[in-house]
Amino acid sequence: MKHLAAYLLLVAGGNTTPSSDDIKKVLSSVGVEVDESRVSSLIKAMEGKNVAEVIAEGSSKLATVPAGGAAVAGGVAAGGAAAGGDAPAEEEKAEEKEESDDDMGFGLFD
Incomplete structure (x- = not known):
């Protein structure tokens, strides 16, 4: 979850396609240990996708x-x-x- 949060922070900051180094930099700046396998799987999962579209797709799945x-x-x-x-x-x-x-045993204004 922390890796995804870092990815979304980078996108919100204007970096539309964050790299694994970008995510590592954000996480290490706040003292969070980086899991290489999670970062690489996140980058693969988001490759060629728009964050807004992914969120909209997830929201529609959540509605069911x-x-x-x-x-x-x-x-x-x-x-x-x-x-x-x-x-x-x-x-x-x-x-x-x-x-x-x-x-x-007590009142509101006692």
Whole structure:
């Protein structure tokens, strides 16, 4: 990841095709150890490609990955309703309990 970050910093700085020496120089300037194999594989992977296009391609691939948050919440709601249909009443009790912290021994302006 650090090698990619150095590559992207170089591109953002105006170097559209950073070399392995450029990446090594950036990483060594901040005291990071350089992994030669990762640098060479990064250079090979980016050869002949535009960074903006690669990022756009990755973003479109990322958009197809399910986030999982909605499915988990839906599963909990469905499970609560199937268990007896008292899920809203139980949620209200939980909310009341959370709200009644009784200032925990101190007030806001004490």
